[in-house]
Structures are given as C-alpha cells and as structure tokens.
Amino acid sequence: MEMVAVACAGILIVLAAIPLKAVKPEYSLLLSLAGTLLIFFYCLGSVSEILQWVQRIQEYLTIDPAYLGTLLKIIGVTYVAEFAANICRDAGYQAVGNQIEIFGKLTVLAVSMPVLLALLDTLNSFLS
Numbered sequence: 001m002e003m004v005a006v007a008c009a010g011i012l013i014v015l016a017a018i019p020l021k022a023v024k025p026e027y028s029l030l031l032s033l034a035g036t037l038l039i040f041f042y043c044l045g046s047v048s049e050i051l052q053w054v055q056r057i058q059e060y061l062t063i064d065p066a067y068l069g070t071l072l073k074i075i076g077v078t079y080v081a082e083f084a085a086n087i088c089r090d091a092g093y094q095a096v097g098n099q100i101e102i103f104g105k106l107t108v109l110a111v112s113m114p115v116l117l118a119l120l121d122t123l124n125s126f127l128s
Helices: 002-023 025-044 047-060 065-090 094-127
Strands: none
Touching: 002 025, 025 065, 047 065, 065 094
C-alpha cells in the first residue's frame, strides 16, 4: 500500500510541476526537487525494517557480518548516486548526472574490493 501512496505523490508532484514549467521553470524545478526529497526521506523510513531483515538473515547464515555491511553500503551508494544523477538530469545537467553515476560505480567497485579479495583468498586456499 505504501508503494501506491508514493506513486500517487509522485504523480501529483509531476502534475503540479507541468503547468509551472511554462510560467516559472525555476519553481517547477524546485517543486520537483522538493517532491523527490520528500519521497527519498519517506523511503529512508523503510531502511530500519530492511536492516532488521538483514540481521535475521545474518542469524541464519554463518558469514562474516562485514559482507552484509558491504552489501548494504553498495545498495546505499547505488541508491544515492541514482537519486542525485536523476535530479541533475531533471535540471538539464546530463553531464553532471553521468559523472555522478560514474563516481557511484567506482565507489561500488572500491567498496566491494575487500569481498573480492576474500573470495580470491578462499579460492587460493582451496587450490593450494
């Protein structure tokens, strides 16, 4: 049911921003930005529930908690990069949005390197 509320809020924001774009484009952009921030902070409320589920999964699995932490960091970086890039594109700055996405991808690569190295160490120990 929450998805329906978020979708309706997004549609209402867009429907309010469209007529403003012809009269005052800067107000349309500000309304769009305010709407996306509203939805973003509403989504952050779900993070605690997701963290509880991840902790339950961690109880069932015997893996290093750092791996699940890394997974959550990757998800967070991806979400924030996509959010910021879309705001830049909406404002007409596609190049900035693309650079944010590239930086997000590089950050995901950097965050995931310890997991990759641990996997390679495990494979190396099996092969030795």
